[in-house]
Amino acid sequence: MKGFTPTLSVLLLLAAGAVKAADALPSTARIEHGEYLARAGDCAACHTAHGGALFAGGLKMTTPIGAIYSTNITPDRQTGIGGYSLPEFADALRKGIARDGRRLYPAMPYPSFAKINDDDIRDLYLYFTQKVSAVAQPNRESDIPWPLSMRWPLALWDLIFREDGVYQPDAQRGAEWNRGAYLVQGLGHCGTCHTPRGIGFQEKALSQSDTAYLSGGTLEGWHAANLRADTASGLGDWSAQEITRFLKTGHTQRFAAFGSMVEVVQDSTQHLNDDDLKAIAVYLKSLPAGDEKSSPPRNDGIAQALFNGKVNTPGAQAYLDNCAACHRSDGQGYRNTFPQLARNPALLSEDPSSLISIILHGSRTPVTIGAPTGLTMPDFGWRLSDEQVAQLATFVRTSWGNSAPAVSADQVKNIRSGDNPSQP
Numbered sequence: 001m002k003g004f005t006p007t008l009s010v011l012l013l014l015a016a017g018a019v020k021a022a023d024a025l026p027s028t029a030r031i032e033h034g035e036y037l038a039r040a041g042d043c044a045a046c047h048t049a050h051g052g053a054l055f056a057g058g059l060k061m062t063t064p065i066g067a068i069y070s071t072n073i074t075p076d077r078q079t080g081i082g083g084y085s086l087p088e089f090a091d092a093l094r095k096g097i098a099r100d101g102r103r104l105y106p107a108m109p110y111p112s113f114a115k116i117n118d119d120d121i122r123d124l125y126l127y128f129t130q131k132v133s134a135v136a137q138p139n140r141e142s143d144i145p146w147p148l149s150m151r152w153p154l155a156l157w158d159l160i161f162r163e164d165g166v167y168q169p170d171a172q173r174g175a176e177w178n179r180g181a182y183l184v185q186g187l188g189h190c191g192t193c194h195t196p197r198g199i200g201f202q203e204k205a206l207s208q209s210d211t212a213y214l215s216g217g218t219l220e221g222w223h224a225a226n227l228r229a230d231t232a233s234g235l236g237d238w239s240a241q242e243i244t245r246f247l248k249t250g251h252t253q254r255f256a257a258f259g260s261m262v263e264v265v266q267d268s269t270q271h272l273n274d275d276d277l278k279a280i281a282v283y284l285k286s287l288p289a290g291d292e293k294s295s296p297p298r299n300d301g302i303a304q305a306l307f308n309g310k311v312n313t314p315g316a317q318a319y320l321d322n323c324a325a326c327h328r329s330d331g332q333g334y335r336n337t338f339p340q341l342a343r344n345p346a347l348l349s350e351d352p353s354s355l356i357s358i359i360l361h362g363s364r365t366p367v368t369i370g371a372p373t374g375l376t377m378p379d380f381g382w383r384l385s386d387e388q389v390a391q392l393a394t395f396v397r398t399s400w401g402n403s404a405p406a407v408s409a410d411q412v413k414n415i416r417s418g419d420n421p422s423q424p
Contacts, residue, residue, distance in 0.1 A: 027126065034127025037120055040276070041113075041187045042268035045260075046070045055128070056080075056135040061107050062220050064201065066144035068105050076134040089125045090118075096158060103154035105142070106161075111206060115167040115186035161202040176275075180283025181208070183276060193217055193224035193260070211290045216349050221415045222259040223353040225346045229289040232403070233349045236289060243281035247272070250366030255346065256339045256375075258363045259354060265366040302399040303330035315395025318388055322380055323396075331400035337375065342400035352407045355393050356415045359384070386412040 038044070047070045049058035057072040075082040081089065081099075088099045096103060096110035104110065116124075142149060167186050169178040184190045185207055194214045195203040205213035216226040216233065226234035235243065242252045250257040250265040257265050269277065302313070306329035311317040320329075323341075327333045331342035341347060347355050362379035365371070384392065386409040393412075397404035 030123045031126045031131050034123035034125070035131065036271070037124050037187060038127055039268055039271040040183060041124075041189070042264055043073070044267050045263050046107075047073050053133075053135045053137065055132055056137040057139055058137065063105075063107065063144070065148045066142060068107055068142040068144065069140040070107075071139045072135065072137050073128060074132050074135040074137075075129045076136050079136055079138050080134060081128065082134060084125075084129070086122065086125050089128075090121045093121060093124070094164075096154070096162070103151040103158070105151075105154070106157065106202070109189035109192045111162045111203065112186055112189035112191060114162065114164060115182070117166045117182075120187065157200060157202070161200060163206055176279045176282050177286060179276065180279035180281070183280055184214075184283055188280070190214060190227065191217075193219055194227050208287055211288070214284075214287060215290045216351070218351050218353050221353055221357050221418070223349055223351040224259075224261075225354075226290070226349060227284055228287045229285070230345075231289070232343070233345050234289065235284060235345070237343070237345075238285075240278065240281040240285050243284060244274070244277045247277050247280065248274075249368050249370040251336060251371050253335045254333070254340045255344060256365045258346070258358060258365075262364060262366045265368060270366070270368045270370070306330075313395060313399075315388075315391035315393070318384065318392040319395055322384075322392070326377075331396075331402075341396050341402075343402060347397060348402055348404040350405060352393055352397065352404070352411060353415060355396065356389060356407065356412050359389050359393060360412070360416055381416060386410075386416065 044054060046059055046061070047055045047057050049056070049060075049070075052058050053074070055072070055074045057070045059070040060067050061070065072080040074080040077083045081092075084092070084099055091097045092099070092104065092108075092110075093113045093116065094110060095114070096106065096108055098104060167182045170181070173181075191203050191206060191214060194217055195205060196212060196215060196217045198204050203217075204210065207213060211228070214227040215230075217224050228234045229236045231237060238246075238252075246252050246255070246257070247265065247269040249270065250262065272280075302316075305311075305313070306316065306320060306324065311320060326338040327341050331340060333340040358377065360379060360381035362377050364376045365374050367374040381389070389412045390407045390409045393407040396402065397407065
């Protein structure tokens with residue numbers, strides 16, 4: 001408008017609008033970052049029931065004392081976390097204390113989440129309260145019988161087993177290593193599955209300062225693999241590039257994800273940026289081997305024996321009938337398709353739970369942007385007895401240079417019946 005001179009009030013309004021717009025941009029960026037962090041923490045995996053609404057809870061999780069059900073973490077004010085303030089949200093994540101003061105079961109990995117820094121807590125809060133859709137779904141009570149269902153003893157558990165304080169960078173290490181350590185120890189809560197549990201069902205270690213950390217753990221009939229540098233049962237023969245590719249696609253040329261790791265790759269790690277995946281790989285490759293027991297390879301001539309039709313070894317006939325078409329008589333599988341069984345660390349831990357579960361229940365590979373063709377392994381529990389599964393698993397664990405303890409029919413029976421096998 002010709003000759004228009006803005007008044008002071010107009011200038012103040014314009015300035016206020018500019019400030020508001022400037023504030024909105026970082027807020028939007030923080031919400032998007034919070035969504036990325038929620039992916040990194042794989043929050044959907046536990047807080048979304050099969051076929052249920054995203055983050056509305058209700059997923060059943062088996063514990064040694066009874067089943068519990070994940071909670072609604074949508075911003076619904078009555079049944080979710082819509083009424084939580086930022087400090088209350090932080091206490092739930094880091095301390096395992098709900099808004100009403102109720103103690104959370106440590107199936108919620110707050111011992112790991114205690115290491116998440118303030119900025120990331122804030123961004124997660126913004127994402128869950130401002131972008132996630134509210135769902136009115138009441139939380140379900142646990143199946144844990146009284147008096148074990150009382151929650152006040154969890155305060156003592158926390159006092160003994162939870163470590164307070166956010167992650168503190170190691171000045172002796174580079175930025176990339178520290179970023180990987182922060183993600184693995186904190187938001188990624190890798191130790192929840194991959195670290196063995198103690199007498200109080202606690203993780204035996206929460207960082208690399210103890211060789212038990214990420215040395216393998218058993219939950220719900222699956223053994224999460226050793227992520228340390230052990231050669232037979234760990235990542236000793238994996239390169240950082242292989243680890244990065246595995247987390248991005250669920251595959252390497254030789255191996256593939258299985259069990260709950262399928263969902264971890266699909267819902268979480270494939271969405272991480274390359275820098276974070278590389279940082280995780282660098283950190284994992286820095287972990288020294290534990291006290292892995294070494295023993296001489298056995299049955300090195302098994303491939304030729306199978307090729308010649310010699311099936312005198314227990315489990316050999318079952319392998320030819322059910323496995324050799326995909327995994328081959330030499331146990332090498334097919335690159336980028338069917339994983340090799342020879343020297344496959346996921347099959348060679350002291351605890352054979354994963355191998356037994358795969359034979360009984362089958363498995364599938366992740367469907368990712370980088371590997372969109374998911375493959376399925378059929379289940380054989382319906383056609384093989386406990387003794388046959390034990391013989392087949394033992395055959396796989398002692399052939400082609402593999403060397404791992406034999407599997408018993410009782411171990412198979414425990415997993416078939418749904419019991420969690422005890423850790424070795």
